[in-house]
Amino acid sequence: MTAPPNPASRAPAALPALAVTHVTHAFGTRKALDDVSLTVPAGSFTALLGPNGAGKTTLFSLITRLYDNRTGRIEVLGEDVRRRPAAALSQLGVVFQARTLDLELTVAQNLVYHATLHGIGFRAGRRRALEVLQRAGLADRADERVRNLSGGQMRRVEIARALMHRPHLLLLDEPTVGLDIASRAALVAQVRELVAQEGIGVLWATHIIEEIAPDDRVVVLHRGRIRAEGSHAEVLAQAGAHTIADAFLHLVREPEPIPGVST
Amino acid sequence: MNTPPGGFRLSLSGYLVCMAGICWREGLRFLNQRGRFLSALVRPLVWLFIFAAGFRSVLGVSIIPPYETYVLYEVYVTPGLVAMIQLFNGLQSSLSMVYDREVGAMRILLVSPYPRWFLLVSKLLAGILVSVLQVYTFLAVAWFWEVELPPVGYVAVLPALLLSGFMLGAMGLVMSSVFRQMENFASVMNFVIFPMFFASSALYPLWRVQESSLVLWWICTLNPFTYAVELIRFALYGQFEPFAALVVALCALVFLAAAILAYDPSAGMMARRGGPEDAR
Numbered sequence: 001m002t003a004p005p006n007p008a009s010r011a012p013a014a015l016p017a018l019a020v021t022h023v024t025h026a027f028g029t030r031k032a033l034d035d036v037s038l039t040v041p042a043g044s045f046t047a048l049l050g051p052n053g054a055g056k057t058t059l060f061s062l063i064t065r066l067y068d069n070r071t072g073r074i075e076v077l078g079e080d081v082r083r084r085p086a087a088a089l090s091q092l093g094v095v096f097q098a099r100t101l102d103l104e105l106t107v108a109q110n111l112v113y114h115a116t117l118h119g120i121g122f123r124a125g126r127r128r129a130l131e132v133l134q135r136a137g138l139a140d141r142a143d144e145r146v147r148n149l150s151g152g153q154m155r156r157v158e159i160a161r162a163l164m165h166r167p168h169l170l171l172l173d174e175p176t177v178g179l180d181i182a183s184r185a186a187l188v189a190q191v192r193e194l195v196a197q198e199g200i201g202v203l204w205a206t207h208i209i210e211e212i213a214p215d216d217r218v219v220v221l222h223r224g225r226i227r228a229e230g231s232h233a234e235v236l237a238q239a240g241a242h243t244i245a246d247a248f249l250h251l252v253r254e255p256e257p258i259p260g261v262s263t
Numbered sequence: 264m265n266t267p268p269g270g271f272r273l274s275l276s277g278y279l280v281c282m283a284g285i286c287w288r289e290g291l292r293f294l295n296q297r298g299r300f301l302s303a304l305v306r307p308l309v310w311l312f313i314f315a316a317g318f319r320s321v322l323g324v325s326i327i328p329p330y331e332t333y334v335l336y337e338v339y340v341t342p343g344l345v346a347m348i349q350l351f352n353g354l355q356s357s358l359s360m361v362y363d364r365e366v367g368a369m370r371i372l373l374v375s376p377y378p379r380w381f382l383l384v385s386k387l388l389a390g391i392l393v394s395v396l397q398v399y400t401f402l403a404v405a406w407f408w409e410v411e412l413p414p415v416g417y418v419a420v421l422p423a424l425l426l427s428g429f430m431l432g433a434m435g436l437v438m439s440s441v442f443r444q445m446e447n448f449a450s451v452m453n454f455v456i457f458p459m460f461f462a463s464s465a466l467y468p469l470w471r472v473q474e475s476s477l478v479l480w481w482i483c484t485l486n487p488f489t490y491a492v493e494l495i496r497f498a499l500y501g502q503f504e505p506f507a508a509l510v511v512a513l514c515a516l517v518f519l520a521a522a523i524l525a526y527d528p529s530a531g532m533m534a535r536r537g538g539p540e541d542a543r
Contacts, residue, residue, distance in 0.1 A: 086376040105291055122283075
């Protein structure tokens with residue numbers, strides 16, 4: 001059995017990998033996202049930069065339909081996540097912030113399980129698992145329990161798993177948290193290679209400035225609002241800063257309280 | 264299912280593969296967690312070896328269907344213990360489905376392109392298949408304890424186990440989705456499992472309950488678990504109890520529908536506390 005036909009292969013090249021338009025989400029009375037709009041062009045590496053509590057994970061939960069978006073629109077290669085969830089989710093790969101691998105199963109078993117969740121049969125899943133593990137440099141660990149892997153290797157397996165069904169958009173929610181510098185660099189390089197070679201659109205949520213390269217698109221999210229979006233240079237211009245670190249600090253800076261005025 | 268302009272469609276074989284994958288993973292986890300398997304087995308065996316054996320001389324069971332002669336008390340309680348295995352397993356796996364929905368494996372499951380109702384039903388089915396394995400192992404051990412059932416009963420009980428497993432699993436999913444206080448399994452045991460188990464026909468026939476307390480008899484009669492026990496009891500003797508089957512099937516459908524409606528990841532435990540950590 002093979003993977004379900006992916007509409008992205010027939011989608012016009014102009015379609016963005018991800019388009020989020022006027023999305024608001026609240027937990028009770030507290031707004032986690034407020035009128036958020038952003039775009040991830042196909043074949044781009046877009047860094048979603050925001051401090052802890054910015055709303056990145058909530059946004060990811062809406063894109064992946066873990067939460068239902070009730071306002072605005074989220075489209076994955078033109079497919080509305082709310083109206084056509086199957087079509088949208090079939091072309092979406094995701095690496096969550098918290099580890100989601102089953103530690104008791106082997107690497108290959110985790111990947112084959114994921115394949116079946118996308119309708120890919122066991123044999124085809126096993127073949128594809130070895131293929132993606134080969135690319136991740138982990139083919140020799142295929143039959144080892146996940147429990148025995150290092151943190152960096154687990155993350156690479158999670159990325160390999162997210163690629164099992166050949167998605168056109170890859171979401172990574174702070175994937176380098178808890179990794180050492182070398183593992184972090186290797187992981188970023190692996191994902192950039194995917195963008196360059198396979199034309200996958202990547203949305204990489206992070207609060208680590210060093211992970212952003214000059215060629216990246218950058219979206220700055222703070223307190224549930226988009227503070228800046230564009231190319232590296234455009235974001236620097238919007239913030240009036242010389243470095244992305246200065247731009248980030250400027251964009252997420254809270255306004256000085258005015259004495260006697262309550263906010 | 265809508266077919267988008269790109270021609271994407273979830274095929275029937277894809278649905279079957281997805282369901283098989285979910286069951287396969289549950290089976291692998293079950294094989295890898297021998298402690299979980301043993302603890303699930305020890306509980307009913309303690310009841311059988313100690314409680315039932317101790318009460319053998321105290322509690323007599325007269326000839327009531329499906330039994331054609333006087334039976335040992337151990338024989339009488341066996342269907343109730345089988346249902347208890349399913350009750351524990353159903354509630355335990357349903358609770359984990361609720362509390363894992365915002366972290367862990369449930370996230371990966373829920374971002375599958377297949378519909379949420381189908382994924383939940385598949386996950387319930389996977390849990391039921393595991394409980395069926397536990398039940399058959401229990402029955403094999405019980406056989407050496409003079410609980411010898413007619414051979415046809417070992418086959419006839421399978422559909423009864425699937426049906427009652429769906430009812431109990433879906434019930435667990437509804438309860439744990441709705442009641443936020445049920446945050447650990449100990450409270451579930453105290454407030455759900457034990458009352459359901461004791462206020463049923465698992466340990467004593469309903470006519471005996473009626474003799475001693477009419478109120479308790481009513482409670483037992485209204486308890487869906489009673490019908491699961493009776494469905495299993497008759498099936499173990501190769502007989503079909505239509506009323507029990509009807510009640511269990513109806514309850515399974517109602518609980519399943521309610522569970523699918525109640526299972527909303529955005530209404531999860533973390534969301535109820537004010538949103539996920541990242542959004543605080």
